[in-house]
Amino acid sequence: MIDVINLEKHFGDNKVLNGIDVTINKGDIVVVIGPSGSGKSTFLRCLNCMEDPTGGQIIFNGVDIADLKVDINVHRRHMGMVFQHFNLFNNKTVLQNIMLAPVHLNCKDLKKAKRKNARTKFANLFRSSGNKKPLQEITETKASIIENARTQAMELLSRIGLEDKADVYPSTLSGGQKQRVAIVRSLAMNPDVILFDEPTSALDPEMVGEVLDLMKALAKDGMTMIIVTHEMGFAREVANRVLFIDEGQILESAPPDEFFAHPKNPRLKDFLSKVL
Amino acid sequence: MDNFIQKIEKFIEILIDHKGYIKVLEGLKNTLLIAVLGLIIGIVIGTVIATIRVLPKYKVLPRVLNTICSLYVALFRGTPVVVQLLVFYYVMLPLWNAHMTGVQVAILVFGLNSGAYISEIMRSGILSVDQGQMEAGRAVGLSFGTTMIKIVIPQAVKNILPTLGNEFIALIKETSVVSFVGAADLYVAFNYIGSNSYEFMVPYLTMAIIYIILVLIISLGIKIMERSLRKSDRRH
Ligand SMILES: Nc1ncnc2c1ncn2[C@@H]1O[C@H](COP(=O)(O)OP(=O)(O)OP(=O)(O)O)[C@@H](O)[C@H]1O
Numbered sequence: 411m412i413d414v415i416n417l418e419k420h421f422g423d424n425k426v427l428n429g430i431d432v433t434i435n436k437g438d439i440v441v442v443i444g445p446s447g448s449g450k451s452t453f454l455r456c457l458n459c460m461e462d463p464t465g466g467q468i469i470f471n472g473v474d475i476a477d478l479k480v481d482i483n484v485h486r487r488h489m490g491m492v493f494q495h496f497n498l499f500n501n502k503t504v505l506q507n508i509m510l511a512p513v514h515l516n517c518k519d520l521k522k523a524k525r526k527n528a529r530t531k532f533a534n535l536f537r538s539s540g541n542k543k544p545l546q547e548i549t550e551t552k553a554s555i556i557e558n559a560r561t562q563a564m565e566l567l568s569r570i571g572l573e574d575k576a577d578v579y580p581s582t583l584s585g586g587q588k589q590r591v592a593i594v595r596s597l598a599m600n601p602d603v604i605l606f607d608e609p610t611s612a613l614d615p616e617m618v619g620e621v622l623d624l625m626k627a628l629a630k631d632g633m634t635m636i637i638v639t640h641e642m643g644f645a646r647e648v649a650n651r652v653l654f655i656d657e658g659q660i661l662e663s664a665p666p667d668e669f670f671a672h673p674k675n676p677r678l679k680d681f682l683s684k685v686l
Numbered sequence: 687m688d689n690f691i692q693k694i695e696k697f698i699e700i701l702i703d704h705k706g707y708i709k710v711l712e713g714l715k716n717t718l719l720i721a722v723l724g725l726i727i728g729i730v731i732g733t734v735i736a737t738i739r740v741l742p743k744y745k746v747l748p749r750v751l752n753t754i755c756s757l758y759v760a761l762f763r764g765t766p767v768v769v770q771l772l773v774f775y776y777v778m779l780p781l782w783n784a785h786m787t788g789v790q791v792a793i794l795v796f797g798l799n800s801g802a803y804i805s806e807i808m809r810s811g812i813l814s815v816d817q818g819q820m821e822a823g824r825a826v827g828l829s830f831g832t833t834m835i836k837i838v839i840p841q842a843v844k845n846i847l848p849t850l851g852n853e854f855i856a857l858i859k860e861t862s863v864v865s866f867v868g869a870a871d872l873y874v875a876f877n878y879i880g881s882n883s884y885e886f887m888v889p890y891l892t893m894a895i896i897y898i899i900l901v902l903i904i905s906l907g908i909k910i911m912e913r914s915l916r917k918s919d920r921r922h
């Protein structure tokens with residue numbers, strides 16, 4: 411689903427990513443670990459072009475999204491992202507946080523389709539009767555889009571047991587609740603893959619579990635996930651592949667059993683001896 | 687003391703019997719009209735400029751726009767508003783062969799002028815919003831513009847509301863020079879009363895009080911608005 415080919419990212423003279431090659435398949439749970447400053451976040455942020463790569467390709471569903479000419483907004487809909495600091499929209503309620511993007515983007519598509527139909531209709535006036543182009547079928551209305559988004563958002567909230575928080579603002583939630591809302595917010599777009607950047611690092615210890623449990627549940631449902639984390643236990647339990655990044659390169663990539671039991675790269679050995 | 691009471695009587699005579707109050711109401715209306723519409727135009731211009739100024743700068747178009755905005759801000763902050771009024775009314779309008787009333791000119795010039803100031807306020811407001819908000823918006827597929835309008839600017843406005851209120855208060859007070867281009871504001875009204883009674887003490891004192899009351903009302907309005915906006919910070 412994602413093919414990363416020789417990905418490079420430089421900030422000025424600072425070469426953060428130096429040729430990353432990796433393939434992510436549908437249903438993969440890939441955990442990325444590595445020392446601080448090794449480029450884990452940068453790698454993740456390049457995958458959805460939050461940072462524009464300075465070299466290489468990212469083939470996502472057949473399109474090279476590293477190409478600056480590509481309309482990245484279209485592809486980001488299919489790539490969720492969960493941040494260390496949650497980044498819920500502070501000026502929106504929990505429900506609005508989840509509904510905002512689906513409603514806005516579907517309404518935009520609806521408008522586009524309507525406009526296109528209007529153009530086709532106009533052009534059809536000048537076409538001979540056998541030659542008329544068919545109109546795009548439009549079944550949705552703005553109201554139905556909003557209703558569907560609301561239903562879906564409430565389903566997602568009930569999944570994480572926070573239906574009663576639908577109408578409160580994020581500032582009233584605990585860290586763990588915020589992160590779970592952030593996760594279902596990205597689910598609301600029905601993404602093909604979700605990127606997690608240290609989703610539990612900003613949480614109080616007693617809240618780490620609830621977030622990891624939700625992520626495990628997603629994994630069980632077959633969601634494709636790429637996760638930067640320091641939770642080695644989680645990596646061992648859930649991942650089907652673990653990547654070790656250091657100095658902007660993938661130095662080791664293996665299933666978790668092998669990765670933790672028989673690390674080959676000396677720097678990974680060194681790293682594991684420090685963190686385990 | 688007798689003298690003062692006499693002056694007040696005279697003032698009331700002109701105000702009531704000679705229909706001075708109509709002038710005052712008219713002046714009040716124009717003062718408020720210029721300040722309110724000026725503020726609205728200013729907020730729109732200021733927001734657009736501020737947004738352009740926080741745009742990523744590695745493409746050519748944002749850089750060109752950014753330079754234009756800098757020039758605009760420098761121009762309007764670098765000259766007194768009276769000069770701007772006079773230049774607009776006596777230089778620009780004849781050049782364009784256009785006709786506008788003094789009030790219209792005042793609204794436009796104060797809008798353009800406060801736009802320059804508000805752009806700086808708005809920019810600091812936008813920069814005060816956590817960058818994660820923009821990133822989260824972009825990450826769910828919203829465009830830069832949509833995220834700006836729906837997420838960042840509402841939070842920026844909340845942050846700068848007190849400053850924006852002060853700008854409105856400053857605007858109300860600054861409009862007292864619009865008689866330079868023939869707009870009949872509060873000053874013109876009370877000046878009229880003064881000239882008709884050959885007595886300026888009470889009219890100008892009343893004018894000062896009216897300005898103070900206006901400012902107090904606005905301050906109160908800002909406080910109420912701030913409180914209602916702060917509800918998104920409160921715990922339920
Ligand atoms: N926007 C930026 N501008 C300049 N340099 C940056 C930027 N973002 C990251 N860097 C640099 O890139 C390097 C890698 O950063 P990155 O955040 O990817 O590391 P990381 O592996 O995620 O570390 P951590 O575990 O601390 O989160 C760092 O040296 C950092 O200074």
Ligand SMILES: [Mg+2]
Nearest residue numbers: 450451452608
């Ligand atoms: Mg990081």
